Amino acid sequence: MSPRCFIPLLAVLLSCCATPRPSTFRSPTARHPGTIFAALDLPSPSATRNGAGAPGPDYWQQRADYDIQASFDAETRTVTGTAAVHYTNNSPDSLDYLWLHLEQNVFREDSLGSQLGRRGAIAMNRSEGDGITVQRVSTSDGEPLKLTVYDTLGRIDLPTPLAAQGAALTFEIDWSFVLPEKVFRRFGIEKVEQGTIYEVAQWFPAMAVYDDVHGWNTLPYLGTGEFYTDFGDYELALTLPRSMVAVATGELQNPGDVYTTAQQQRLETARTSDETVVVVTADEIGTEDYRPAGDGPLTWRFSSKNVRTLAWACSDAFILDAAGTEHTLVQSVYPAEALPLWAESTAMLRTAILGYNERWATYPWPVATNVNGIEGGMEYPMIIFCSERKDESGLWGVTTHEIGHNWFPMMVATDERRHAWMDEGFNSFINYYSRADWFPGEVNEGTHPSRLAGQMARSPQLPVDTPPDQLPGRLFGFTQYAKPAAGLVLLRETIMGPERFDHAFRTYIRRWAFHHPRPADFYRTMEDAAGMDLAWFWRGWFEETATWDAAVDSVDEPNGRWPAAVTITALGELVMPLDLEVELSDGSRIRRHIPVQAWFHSRSVTERFGDGQQIVSVTLDPDEDLPDIDRSNNRWAQ
Numbered sequence: 223m224s225p226r227c228f229i230p231l232l233a234v235l236l237s238c239c240a241t242p243r244p245s246t247f248r249s250p251t252a253r254h255p256g257t258i259f260a261a262l263d264l265p266s267p268s269a270t271r272n273g274a275g276a277p278g279p280d281y282w283q284q285r286a287d288y289d290i291q292a293s294f295d296a297e298t299r300t301v302t303g304t305a306a307v308h309y310t311n312n313s314p315d316s317l318d319y320l321w322l323h324l325e326q327n328v329f330r331e332d333s334l335g336s337q338l339g340r341r342g343a344i345a346m347n348r349s350e351g352d353g354i355t356v357q358r359v360s361t362s363d364g365e366p367l368k369l370t371v372y373d374t375l376g377r378i379d380l381p382t383p384l385a386a387q388g389a390a391l392t393f394e395i396d397w398s399f400v401l402p403e404k405v406f407r408r409f410g411i412e413k414v415e416q417g418t419i420y421e422v423a424q425w426f427p428a429m430a431v432y433d434d435v436h437g438w439n440t441l442p443y444l445g446t447g448e449f450y451t452d453f454g455d456y457e458l459a460l461t462l463p464r465s466m467v468a469v470a471t472g473e474l475q476n477p478g479d480v481y482t483t484a485q486q487q488r489l490e491t492a493r494t495s496d497e498t499v500v501v502v503t504a505d506e507i508g509t510e511d512y513r514p515a516g517d518g519p520l521t522w523r524f525s526s527k528n529v530r531t532l533a534w535a536c537s538d539a540f541i542l543d544a545a546g547t548e549h550t551l552v553q554s555v556y557p558a559e560a561l562p563l564w565a566e567s568t569a570m571l572r573t574a575i576l577g578y579n580e581r582w583a584t585y586p587w588p589v590a591t592n593v594n595g596i597e598g599g600m601e602y603p604m605i606i607f608c609s610e611r612k613d614e615s616g617l618w619g620v621t622t623h624e625i626g627h628n629w630f631p632m633m634v635a636t637d638e639r640r641h642a643w644m645d646e647g648f649n650s651f652i653n654y655y656s657r658a659d660w661f662p663g664e665v666n667e668g669t670h671p672s673r674l675a676g677q678m679a680r681s682p683q684l685p686v687d688t689p690p691d692q693l694p695g696r697l698f699g700f701t702q703y704a705k706p707a708a709g710l711v712l713l714r715e716t717i718m719g720p721e722r723f724d725h726a727f728r729t730y731i732r733r734w735a736f737h738h739p740r741p742a743d744f745y746r747t748m749e750d751a752a753g754m755d756l757a758w759f760w761r762g763w764f765e766e767t768a769t770w771d772a773a774v775d776s777v778d779e780p781n782g783r784w785p786a787a788v789t790i791t792a793l794g795e796l797v798m799p800l801d802l803e804v805e806l807s808d809g810s811r812i813r814r815h816i817p818v819q820a821w822f823h824s825r826s827v828t829e830r831f832g833d834g835q836q837i838v839s840v841t842l843d844p845d846e847d848l849p850d851i852d853r854s855n856n857r858w859a860q
Contacts, residue, residue, distance in 0.1 A: 258758045258761055258762055258768070258795065258796075258797055259755075259757060259758045259797075259822060260757065260761075261757055262742075262745065262757050262760055262761060262765070264742040264745065264746070265740075265742055268280075269281075270282070270434050271434070271740070271742070271743055273746065274746060274747065274750040275730075275733070275742070275743045275744065275745065275746025275747030275748070275749070275750050276733045276743075276747065276750075277733065277734070277737055281434075281737070282312040282313055282314070282434065283312060283431075283433060283452060283453075283737065283738055284309070284310060284311060284312055284313065284429070284431065284432050284433075284452045285309070285310040285312065285452055285453060285454055286307060286308070286309050286310075286428075286429040286451075286452050286453075286454040287307070287308040287310075287454040287455045287456070288305050288306070288307055288308075288426075288454060288455075288456045288457070288532070289305065289306040289308075289456075289457045290303055290304070290305045290426060290456065290457065290458045290459070290532070291303065291304050291305075291459045291461075292304075292426075292458065292459070292460050292461070293460070293461040293462070293519070294401075294420070294422075294460070294461070294462050294463075294536065296418070296420070296463055296466075298400065299400050299401040299403070299411070300398060300399070300400050300401070301398060301399055301400075301401060301422065301425060302397075302398040303396070303397055303398070303425075303426055304394065304395070304396050305394065305395050305397075305426060305427065306362065306392055306393075306394050307392065307393055307394070307395065307427075307429065308390060308391075308392045308454075309384075309390060309391055309392075309393070309429060310388065310389075310390040311384045311385065311386060311387075311388070311389050311390065311432075312387065312388060313386060313387070313432060313434070314386050314387060315386055315432075316383040316384060316385050316386050317380070317383060317384045317432065318379070318380060318383050319377050319378060319379050319380055320377070320378040320380065320384075320393075320429065320430075321375060321376070321377055321378075321429075321430035321432075321438050321439075321440055322369075322375065322376040322377075322378065322395075322427045322428065322429060322430060323374060323375065323376075323427070323428045323429075323430055323443065323449070323451075324353070324354045324356075324371065324374050324375065324376050324427055325374050325424040325425075325428075325443045325449075326353045326354040326399045326424070326425065327353035327354055327371070327373060327374045327443075328353070328374055328443050328444070328445065329350050329351050329353055329402050329405075330351070330352060330353040333353070333373055333374065334373050334374075334442050334444060335374070335442070335443065335444045335445050338444060339445065350402040350403065350404060351399070351400050351402055352399075352400070353399060354397050354398070354399045354427070355397060355398050355399065356369055356371070356376070356395060356396070356397045356427065357396040357397065357398070358394070358395065358396040359378060359393060359394070359395045359396075360393065360394050361391070361392070361393055361394075362391075362392040362393065362394060365381070367379065367380070367381075367393060373442050374442050374443040375430070375440055375442060376427065378393065395427050397426070397427055399425070401420065401422065405596075405597075407445065407597070407598075407600070408423050408424055408597065408600050409421040409422055409423040409424065409425075409533070409597055409600070409607070410595070410596040410597055411596065412595050412596035414537075414539050414557040414558075414559055415539070415557070415558065415559060416507050416508060416538070416539040416557060416558060417465075417507075417537055417538035417539030417557070418537060418538065418539070419535065419536075419537040419539065419540070419557065419593075419594075419595040419596065420535060420536050420537065420595075421533075421535045421593060421595045421596065421597050421607050422533065422534050422535065422536075423531075423533035423534075423600065423602055423607075424443075424449070424531075424533075425533075426532070428449075428451060428531060429451070429452060431450050431451060431452055431637075431738070433738060435740060439637070439639070441639045441640070441689075441691075444691045445691075446642075446690045446691045446693070446698065447638055447639040447640070447642060447689060447690045447691045448638040448639070448642070448645075448690075449530075449531065449638055449639070450635075450636075450637040450638055450639050450640075450738075451530045451531050451635075452530070453528050453529065453530060453635065453736055454528075454529070455525075455526065455527050455528065455529075456471065456472060456524075456525070456526045456529060456532045457523075457524075457525055458470060458471075458472060458522075458523070458524045458525075458526075458532060458534070459521050459522075459523050460521065460522045460523075460524070460534060460536075461519050461520070461521045461522075462519055462520060462521075462522065462536050463519055463520075463538070464513050464514075464516065464517070464518060464519055464520050465512075465513060465538040466520075466536040466537060466538055467502055467512075467513075467536065467537060467538075467540040467542060467555065468480070468522045468534060468535065468536040469534065469535055469536075469540075469542075469553070469555050469591045469593060469605060470522070470524045470532065470533065470534035470535070470605065471524065471526050471529060471531070471532040471533055471534070471602055471603045471604045471605050472524030472525050472526030472529075472532070472589065472604065473524065473525055473526065473551075473588045473589050474522065474523070474524055474589075475523040475524065475525050476521075476522070476523045477489060479514070479520065479521070479522075479523075480514065480520050480521075480522050481501075481502075481514065482511060482513070482514050484511070485501055485502055488500065488501045489501045489544060492543070492544035492545055492546060492551070492553070493544070493546045493551055494546050495545050495546055496545060496546070497545060498543050498544070498545045498565070498568045498569055499543060499544055499545065500541065500542075500543045501542045501543055501544055501553070502540060502541055502542035502543075503541065504541050504558050504561070507538075507539055507540075507541070507558065512538075526587070526603065526604065527587075528586075528736060529587070529603035529604070529632070530603055530631075530632055530635055531602055531603060532602070532603070533602035533603075533605050534605070535555065535593045535595060535605070535607070537555070537557070537595075539557040539558070540555040540556065540557065541555065541556055541557070541558065541561075541564075542554070542555045543565070543567075543568050544568060545568050545569070545572050547572060547575065547576060547579075547585075549584070549585070549588065550575065550585055550587065550588060550589065550590055551588060551589050551590070552568055552571050552572040552575065552589075552590050552591075553568060553589070553590070553591050553592075554567035554568045554571065554591065554592040554593075554594070555591065555592075555593050555594065556593075556594035557594065559611065560594045560611045563610075563611055563612065563613075563614060563617055564594055564611065564617075566614070566617070567592050567594070567608075567617065567621065568592070570592075570617065570618050570621045570622070570660060571590055571592050571621055571625055573659050573660055574621060574622040574625050574626070574656055574659060574660075575590060575625060576659075577655075577656050577659040578625075578626060578629060578652060578656065581652070581655065581724075582629060582652060582727070582728060582731055583629060583633070583728065583731045583732065583735065585628065585629075586633060586735075587603065587604050587628070589604050590604055590605075590606075590625060590628070591604060591605045591606070592606055592608060592621055592624075592625075593605065593606065593607050593608070594608060594609065594610075594611065595607055595609065596609060597609060598610075598620070599620040599623065599624050600624065601624040601625070601627035601628065601632070602632075603628065603632045604628070606621070606624035606625055606627070606628075607624070608620045608621055608624060615661070618657075618660045618661070619653075619657075619666075622653055622656045622657075622659070622660070623649060623650070623653050626649040626652050626653055626656065627645060627649050629648075629649070629652065629731070630644070630645045630648040630649045630652075631644070631645035633731075633735050633736065634648075634730075634731055634734045634735055634737075634739060635734075635736065635737065635738050635739075636738070636739060637738065637740070638690070639689065639690075639691070640689050641687060641689075641740070641741060642689075642690040642702045643686045643687065643701070643702045643703075643705075643706040643764070644706075644739070644741065644744065646702045646703045646706075647686070647702060647703060647704075647705070647706025647707050647709075647710070648706065648707075648710065650666075650669060650703045650704065650706070650707035651669070651706070651707040651710040651711060653666055653669070653707075654666045654669045654670075654707060654711055668704065669704065669707045669708050669711060670708065670711065671708045671709070671711055671712040671716075671847065671848060671849045672846045672847065672848065672849055672850070673708070674700075674704060674705060674708050674849050675770075675849040675850055675851045675853075676851070677700050677704075677705075678705075678767075678769050678849055678851055679769060679851035679852075682767075683697070683701075683767040684697055684701060684767065685701075685764065685765055685766055685767055686701055686702070686705055686706050686709075686763065686764040686765075687741055687764050687765055688701060690702055705763070706764065708849070709759075709763045709764065710727075712763075712847070712848070712849070713748075713756075713759070714727075715847065716798075716799065716847045716848065717756075717759065717798075717799060717818075718752055718754065722752050722753075722754070723752065725751055725752070726747065726748045726750075726751035726752040727748070729747060729750075729751035730744060730747045730748060730751070733747055734747075741764070745760045758797055758818065762795065762796040762797065763796070766795075768794060768795035768796035769794035769795060769796055769849075769851050770792070770794050770796040770797075770798050770848055770849055770850055770851065771792070771793040771794040771850060771851050771852050771855075772790055772791070772792055772793070772798070772800055772842050772843065772848075772850060772855075772856065773790065773791050773793055773842075773852075773855035773856070774788065774789075774790060774840050774842060774855060774856065774857065774858040775789040775790060775791040775826060776788075776789045777789075777837050777840060777858055779836055779837075780832065780834050780835070780836065784830065785830045785831060785832050785833060785834065785835075786806075786830065786831050786832050786835065786836060786837045787828050787829065787830045787831070788802070788804065788828070788829050788830075788831065788837065788840050788858075789826055789827070789828045789829075790802065790816070790826065790827050790828075790829070790842065791825055791826045792821055792825045792826075793825075793852075793855075794851065797818050797821040798818060798848050799815065799816060799817050799818045800815075800816040800842060800843060800848070801813060801814070801815050801816070801842075801843060801844060801845070801847075802814055802816065802829070802840060802841065802842050802843070802844070803840075803841045803844045804831050804837050804838075804839065804840050804841075805837070805838040805839045805840075806831065806832045806835040806836065806837060806838060807835045807836040807837075807838055808835050810832075810835075812831055812832075813844075814829055814831075816829070836860075837860075838859065838860055839857070839858065839859040839860070840857065840858040840859075841856065841857050842856040842857070843856060
């Protein structure tokens with residue numbers, strides 16, 4: 223998810239917070255400087271998750287496959303659905319009951335999200351409607367199953383336990399809900415000049431995750447923490463008014479039923495084209511050429527393999543264009559008022575995917591779709607929502623961010639209810655480099671570590687690894703997006719170096735693709751693949767709120783016995799490797815690197831320079847790579 227306009231405004235946000243505190247600042251997690259190097263208190267390695275940070279030989283996760291038949295009545299805004307859910311219990315435990323997420327219930331006036339929203343505690347601040355209504359839950363042979371609903375969760379009691387290690391069952395569920403007119407995030411309705419755009423997500427009863435860490439994951443949906451779901455295959459038959467063009471998670475199975483002959487031909491051309499091909503044109507909107515001839519609704523059939531969830535969008539005002547890569551159909555849908563900017567959307571989406579393919583891992587699905595509508599920026603497998611219509615930089619920023627989420631967390635499937643930084647932060651990190659794919663030579667400056675120093679100096683802070691629903695709004699973007707992203711930039715560019723980092727980060731992606739990693743798995747994999755002890759960094763940057771403040775403490779002239787010396791003191795609780803540059807009286811300049819291990823035993827380090835030369839000036843961190851909260855003490859001069 224991208225908070226509305228968050229990416230384009232990140233640099234501005236951080237620059238506004240850039241006034242440092244004095245170097246005497248101490249974080250709430252002050253510690254003796256030696257102990258930051260101690261080993262982290264991580265879960266014990268096991269055959270499920272091993273000490274190297276990889277899935278072990280006994281690793282397991284559940285699977286949920288869905289066959290959904292749904293329809294949408296635009297006049298009443300009612301979505302009606304029936305799903306056959308095939309659930310496989312790969313765990314070592316038998317299960318007496320199953321848990322479902324019923325996220326539309328957050329819109330009920332009495333929901334926990336609405337109650338907290340009215341108190342300004344979280345993002346959910348509007349209530350509308352009765353949420354989801356479940357008409358029937360039964361076994362595949364028609365035997366009724368008891369469903370008990372608690373807020374945004376539902377428990378299905380099983381007549382007999384579902385056995386461990388591969389046993390499966392299929393149950394059926396019928397439901398309906400009215401799509402809210404006013405939605406706080408994720409999806410929504412927008413009236414445009416030639417029709418209405420509907421973006422629909424988090425819309426069906428979805429299996430909760432049962433895992434080896436928490437058992438059933440039953441954190442309620444409150445609005446800020448997004449979702450945590452298992453992988454599965456989805457078949458969707460979506461019946462819509464004939465006037466609508468639809469896109470969804472998955473590959474369209476019946477283009478001959480839902481496109482005109484001319485549109486089908488253009489779509490086939492687009493699949494193998496590097497350039498954007500307009501498939502459903504602006505001129506066709508509102509004419510008999512817009513939709514296939516006939517009466518009554520049309521059913522769109524989509525199929526998706528190994529995805530975490532499913533979203534869709536439809537409109538009677540959509541233009542659709544597309545292009546291809548070697549493996550993927552890339553497409554965009556948008557109304558006429560999004561032009562001329564959205565004529566570039568498919569090229570942007572294609573460019574972003576190719577950049578991520580090259581740097582990190584290949585996009586694994588056959589379709590990628592960008593939807594222009596009311597939602598500012600939101601991601602689902604194979605489909606993203608973006609509202610920007612005016613600014614090229616804004617459209618690129620949201621597009622590259624939201625499609626980046628198809629790597630984190632749609633492929634590397636983290637728990638966003640507890641560890642949002644592992645998808646938002648990691649995705650913001652890969653966005654740092656993707657900026658140059660569309661704007662050559664540029665990076666997302668707001669993500670540079672030095673830009674975070676002012677915000678890091680402000681008290682109080684909360685650790686990065688804080689559940690997102692527990693963060694006040696003023697800290698959410700910084701804690702879950704900016705700080706973890708900047709931390710990874712710092713690791714890659716300054717602490718590890720690109721080659722070492724890239725090998726380790728790609729190893730993490732490869733190990734945990736289509737699996738559920740936890741913070742300990744990330745920490746261990748990075749250390750294992752890089753051959754580097756980083757406990758000091760994980761603790762200071764992600765687990766606590768330490769700050770870095772290096773200062774020139776003293777400069778001593780040569781005295782015949784000893785050369786000139788510079789003493790540097792670390793005033794904050796964080797430690798960092800440090801570069802310094804000195805200018806000597808003969809005009810020469812010397813750069814020196816102080817490794818992070820120099821802070822093992824003391825807050826102060828003394829470096830000696832020259833052969834009888836006096837020191838004219840000293841500059842710490844001359845390239846400003848580090849998040850130093852007070853640069854006024856980084857320079858000394860005669």
